[in-house]
Amino acid sequence: MESQDLRKAGLKVTLPRLKVLEILETADHRHLSAEDVYKAMLEMGEEIGLATVYRVLTQFEGAGLVSRLSIEGGHAVFELEDGSHHDHLLCVRCHRIEEFVDEVIEQRQQVIAAEKGFEMTDHSLYIYGVCKHCQKEK
Amino acid sequence: MESQDLRKAGLKVTLPRLKVLEILETADHRHLSAEDVYKAMLEMGEEIGLATVYRVLTQFEGAGLVSRLSIEGGHAVFELEDGSHHDHLLCVRCHRIEEFVDEVIEQRQQVIAAEKGFEMTDHSLYIYGVCKHCQKEK
DNA sequence: GTGTAAATGAGAAGGATTTTCATTTATATT
């Protein structure tokens, strides 16, 4: 089924691309850095260059298959695009990432943009904190 | 008056530090990159190393004199700390930055964090769009 | 004035990502 997605996006169906898709679909975590994908590939016994991982992820982003988070200070994180917008909560200790959608915030942003005379094209919202897990530890 | 702020922060009063403060206080824009500060220094005829600009801005951040924005993709931007939290709207064309405060959003973030069991420590919210100015230009 | 720790500047180093370019590969065409 994935081959179709690649063809639709005007991308040739290659092993590296199929494998990157596979990793994004089957990884334990939904949010992966390029490095994470690269390491997962090597662990699967697939040879790939890190440059290719970056290239493929960027192409997938362009094709709407993947979206990219820009987390403060750190490196980019990628996730499979599921068509529904959501924002993120990040644990500053263990780097766990959780997702949320809040209609009140979404709408307030529209109002604020309108008040300032902006045509809003996008937004980026990250809530940082200490997750349930990490609160327990000490 | 600024010398006092530096001494309170445990920082020696040096010319580079005073000049960086001066630039932050008198620049046309409230939001400046390290590069912007560096160029402004050179234009003022002051010799300074870029490394010093970064160092000083980072120290000021630690001392609570300055805060740092982490804008998507780009480089860090610094602004004088005025004690009141605010978030930012960014024009994707001309890179103009505007500020806003919205209590509804602030509170919803607290609620969301609580729902997910997070102890919220911080957040980062940027609204991207096309500003009033840039909308006029075709 | 002297001493000492802190601050500076220049350049090297760093980390994440992108680019370059020679080689390989997918796919369209015989």
Next chain:
DNA sequence: AATATAAATGAAAATCCTTCTCATTTACAC
């Protein structure tokens, strides 16, 4: 199935922003 061609790949170099190193200078307490 063989061939042609445009796209994709890997490795290394390059890039961008930022931090670090270290020899020299400076601020400030005595």
